[in-house]
Amino acid sequence: MSKFDEIRHYHDHEVNEVLKQISKHPMVKALMGFTFPNKSENDWMEALKEVKSIQQFQHDFVYHSIQKILEKSSSGLSSSGFEKLNKNTSYLYVSNHRDIIMDTSLLNVLLKDHGMIMTASAVGDNLVQKSFLLALAKVNRNFLVKRGLPPRELLESSKLMSEYIRHLIIDENRSVWIAQREGRTKDGNDATHQGVLKMLGMASDQEELMDYFKNLKIVPVSISYEYDPTDAMKMPQIIAKAKNEDYIKNKNEDFANLYSGIIGQKRGIHIHLGDVINTELDDIKANFDKANKQIQALTSVIDHSIVTNYHLWPTNYIAYDMMYKTDKFADKYTQQERSLFERRLELRVDKSNPIVVESFLAMYANPVVNKLKLTEHE
Known part of the structure; x- marks a missing residue:
């Protein structure tokens, strides 16, 4: 048993069996029918049985699903900043977060198109409560962020996730995507939560925290959609906040948002990769001696990149x-x-x-x- 088993994505040797188990699920059938309208169920089912790795599954199936979604629900995906990065280097992509599935999926489509290392991506366990969704997420290289834990368990969970992210980037040379905050931005204000950076720093094995962040090679990501397909669905939560009321999600709300984000009309979509945060970390180390102040300063650097490079639409x-x-x-x-x-x-x-x-x-x-x-x- 690996200490990461509770949260990790599937390993390649597990993929074939998992895909066999979920291939008959109605949602997989619907997704495959949508992605490969000219193939019979038997054809794609047989092709799925031959898949032996996450990379093969992503390249032969998921990539084509996302292209089909783009074709049906957008006027195209554009990008900038990818050419500045090294194709064989793993990075920690810290991204603004607008859509549950599409943000990471679209980034990975572009990484594949540019011949770069695709990501393992953090996903809240509240979004994959159904066993089918959990299997599909983990076979697509998503790992779990535990939500709603009491303080002591949250601390342990955060430490484990921090160590797993370190393991992926440094030991496995696997890029990682993580949102700059818990949950999607509902009001258009993209701001990095300091708690996310504190969690990332928990696995530091260096005297200076900023030196450790250098090793993670942080790249801020700005993603923008011309239309947010879930804009109206975000209103009740925003209104509750404006009235200083607690907002309680209904049972299927996360799934409804997930589904609408995929099929809803987005029109233009743009993803920009900022510069790797490097010399800024030296400046932070030189100017601030307390870890909290350093985290605060790094938050500002990430936010500046995300906001500056956010593509504004009509x-x-x-x-x-x-x-x-x-x-x-x-x-x-x-x-x-x-x-x-x-x-x-x-x-x-x-x-x-x-x-x-x-x-x-x-x-x-x-x-x-x-x-x-x-x-x-x-």
């Missing part, structure tokens, strides 16, 4: 102009694009509720607000 500028009743960014979109966005607002939210309207607009406008704040301070 929808972001339209929402800003609507929210602040201005035409400041009128040259960034057409009248048709504005009409489409206004129509979306009408169809998806209750326009008689000003909190709902403002929250919906803020979700799209805040990336513009945050970029403006950065440029004002520089």
Whole structure:
């Protein structure tokens, strides 16, 4: 038994058996029918039986599923920053988080296209409660983040995950994706939680924490969608927060969000890889002697990269102009694009509720607000 068995993704020697077990599940059949419309069930079932590794499964099946999803639910995926990284090096991608499945899947499609090391990705165990989803996640190189634990268990779980991430990057030369915060950004404010960095630092075997972070080769990732297919579904939680109320998810909410994120219309999608955080770590070490202050400073460096490199779409500028009743960014979109966005607002939210309207607009406008704040301070 490995100490990581509780959270790790499947190993290659386990893949074939797992795929045989889940191949008859109705959702696998639906996914394969969607991905390979010209193949019979027998054809893809036989091909699935031949899969002997995660890489083979991703290359022969998952990659094609994501391409099909892009074809049906977007106007294309664009990217920047990939050419700066070394193809044979593993990195720790710290990413803003907008969609449960698509964020990591799209990053891995681009990593594959650029001939780079694909990621093992962190996923909350609350999202894979169904045994079928858990198997599919782990066979696609996802590892588990334990949610809702009491403080003592949370500490142990965080330490284990930190050690596993270190093991993947340093011992196995496997890149890792982790969200900058727990849960998806609901309001368009992409901010790194210090707790994520503290967790990553738990496995440090070096005197200076910043030297350890250098070894992890942190790359900030900015992902942006022209339309968020789950925008309206995020409203109840945002409204509860605005009213200072506790928000309780309904039983199938995570699954509904997961499904809508995959099939819902996204239009344009862009992923940017920032520079590897390196010399900044030397500066942090030189200027701050307390670990908490160093973590705080590193959080700012990651946030600066993610916000600066976030690709703004016409929808972001339209929402800003609507929210602040201005035409400041009128040259960034057409009248048709504005009409489409206004129509979306009408169809998806209750326009008689000003909190709902403002929250919906803020979700799209805040990336513009945050970029403006950065440029004002520089």
